[in-house]
Amino acid sequence: MSGVQSLLAPLAVVGAPPRQEGEGEGETCSICFEPWTTAGDHRLATLRCGHLFGKTCIERWVKSQGQEAKCPQCNKKAKRSDIVLLYAHKLRALDNTEQEGMKKSLEQEQSRRRKAELESAQFRLQLQVVTDENGKLRRQLQELRTLMAQTGGRASQPHGASLQGQRQDGSQGGHHYVFSKAVLVSQAGGCRVLSYCEPLSCLLASQPSPQATLVPGCGVKKVSTVTMKACQYVPIHIKQIRGLAFNNQADSLLLSAALDNTIKLTSLITNTVVQTYNTGKPVWSCCWCLDNSTYVYAGLSNGSVLVYDTRDTSTHVHELQPLRSRCPVASLSYVPRAASSSFPCGGLIAGSLEGGCFWEQLDGTTYRPHLLPLETGGCTDIQVEAESRHCLVTYRPGRSSAYLRCVLMELARTPQLDSAQEPSCSCYPVQTFNAGASCKLLTKNAVFRSPAGGGSSLVCAGDEASSSTMVWDASSGALVQKLPADLPVLDICPFEVNQDSYLASLTEKMLKIYKWE
Numbered sequence: 001m002s003g004v005q006s007l008l009a010p011l012a013v014v015g016a017p018p019r020q021e022g023e024g025e026g027e028t029c030s031i032c033f034e035p036w037t038t039a040g041d042h043r044l045a046t047l048r049c050g051h052l053f054g055k056t057c058i059e060r061w062v063k064s065q066g067q068e069a070k071c072p073q074c075n076k077k078a079k080r081s082d083i084v085l086l087y088a089h090k091l092r093a094l095d096n097t098e099q100e101g102m103k104k105s106l107e108q109e110q111s112r113r114r115k116a117e118l119e120s121a122q123f124r125l126q127l128q129v130v131t132d133e134n135g136k137l138r139r140q141l142q143e144l145r146t147l148m149a150q151t152g153g154r155a156s157q158p159h160g161a162s163l164q165g166q167r168q169d170g171s172q173g174g175h176h177y178v179f180s181k182a183v184l185v186s187q188a189g190g191c192r193v194l195s196y197c198e199p200l201s202c203l204l205a206s207q208p209s210p211q212a213t214l215v216p217g218c219g220v221k222k223v224s225t226v227t228m229k230a231c232q233y234v235p236i237h238i239k240q241i242r243g244l245a246f247n248n249q250a251d252s253l254l255l256s257a258a259l260d261n262t263i264k265l266t267s268l269i270t271n272t273v274v275q276t277y278n279t280g281k282p283v284w285s286c287c288w289c290l291d292n293s294t295y296v297y298a299g300l301s302n303g304s305v306l307v308y309d310t311r312d313t314s315t316h317v318h319e320l321q322p323l324r325s326r327c328p329v330a331s332l333s334y335v336p337r338a339a340s341s342s343f344p345c346g347g348l349i350a351g352s353l354e355g356g357c358f359w360e361q362l363d364g365t366t367y368r369p370h371l372l373p374l375e376t377g378g379c380t381d382i383q384v385e386a387e388s389r390h391c392l393v394t395y396r397p398g399r400s401s402a403y404l405r406c407v408l409m410e411l412a413r414t415p416q417l418d419s420a421q422e423p424s425c426s427c428y429p430v431q432t433f434n435a436g437a438s439c440k441l442l443t444k445n446a447v448f449r450s451p452a453g454g455g456s457s458l459v460c461a462g463d464e465a466s467s468s469t470m471v472w473d474a475s476s477g478a479l480v481q482k483l484p485a486d487l488p489v490l491d492i493c494p495f496e497v498n499q500d501s502y503l504a505s506l507t508e509k510m511l512k513i514y515k516w517e
């Protein structure tokens, strides 16, 4: 017993009442020190306070004390009538004070352990954040070093030996893009498409989840164009995102298309998905109807374009079947209905490897197809500049050319000779731009109004061969700038902040931002 006691002693310290040797716990009367009995004169008896004695001993004790009688153990007032006989064959009380003490200390240990585990989890999370941040800074440092090396190298080259950052003609009024910031978007790579959310002043780059084990899938990284820093990652899809689009209502509802057979609408204010449509096939592209934001479009891998009415949350309201091939719809753009008499109709331009089609929108669910006279095969991207109705068609190197070619085309509408026939929509080439000899990735290019004004446009394309963004003047066809990147450029997005114009280019990992100066 004493061995066990000493073993348990440290545990029993907390909460266990101090024990006094021989007090009320033995089998003996504390007056005569003889064992009490279960019957007879020395049978078990108690007072109001609960202390135990032999019957005759306590009777004698109380009697001898008279009016001032007290319990011999606790000094509580006692009188003869307080004596109560206890009936027990054999009295045995389990001593569980040690057990209770151990229980208490076990609970305390458990709560300490829970607290420690919680703290440890929090520290692990903090470590992860700091590690990520560290990796990001390392990348930025590397990027800066590379840039410095490039700048240094250029300074030592003979004048005009490099195109980097230099203007090639005077048509942009002496202005050009100047590198402003590189932002690491995804350490692990996998970025693909880029879009700009004007009301929130942030760029959105698609990427796989940075915490793939905790939150698997794909989403977008928000990059603030005010601080020029990457901020939140918003999880949206299960598989790779292929298209991102905003409507022209200047709200922050992001339409996204992914290979997980869905298109989704995500509120970028609450960072939550508010609507999901199951398309039944992987989705390669998407866009809003810019004449009526009730409608959105999904370009599928089997060549069909599905029309969705956002008031109907169940399924598509219309299907635009491919006229010729069943190649995936790699690009979708909406040309708004215009006041222009030369091209008054609005509609959808769907591009696939096999060519393009303009789906003239007659009303919400009536569309009239016009096949566009593009070269067959190798068309990787079609972009639209709505104001000028210019389409930028990109062809990968192939039979007709060894180089990546971007052909700027103008949309036109020609009334048929027979007035009974509907007018037909078509397009014709106005300018061709050549880039390098490789094109393995489906990159997205850009055609937009030049920040230089005067109605001129710029054409930008990612050149895989040189891992750079080519900037051409649309009207003269001249190469204006060649902006270097770390890896092949996958998407290009012009944007404006506080009346300043910028250009962003996205590679698998990095976003590079240039300011028009």
Ligand SMILES: *[C@@H]1O[C@H](CO)[C@@H](O)[C@H](O)[C@H]1NC(C)=O
Residues within 6 Å of the ligand: 279, 280, 281, 300, 302, 303, 304, 319, 321, 322, 326
């Ligand atoms: C493409 O797939 C969708 C969804 O499964 C289907 O509704 C559509 O009819 C298909 N189109 C073609 C051309 O097979």
Ligand SMILES: *[C@@H]1O[C@H](CO)[C@@H](O)[C@H](O)[C@H]1NC(C)=O
Residues within 6 Å of the ligand: 291, 292, 293, 294, 364
């Ligand atoms: C958009 O289309 C819906 C359905 O056809 C129609 O009720 C609504 O008035 C249209 N809105 C605009 C702005 O044209």
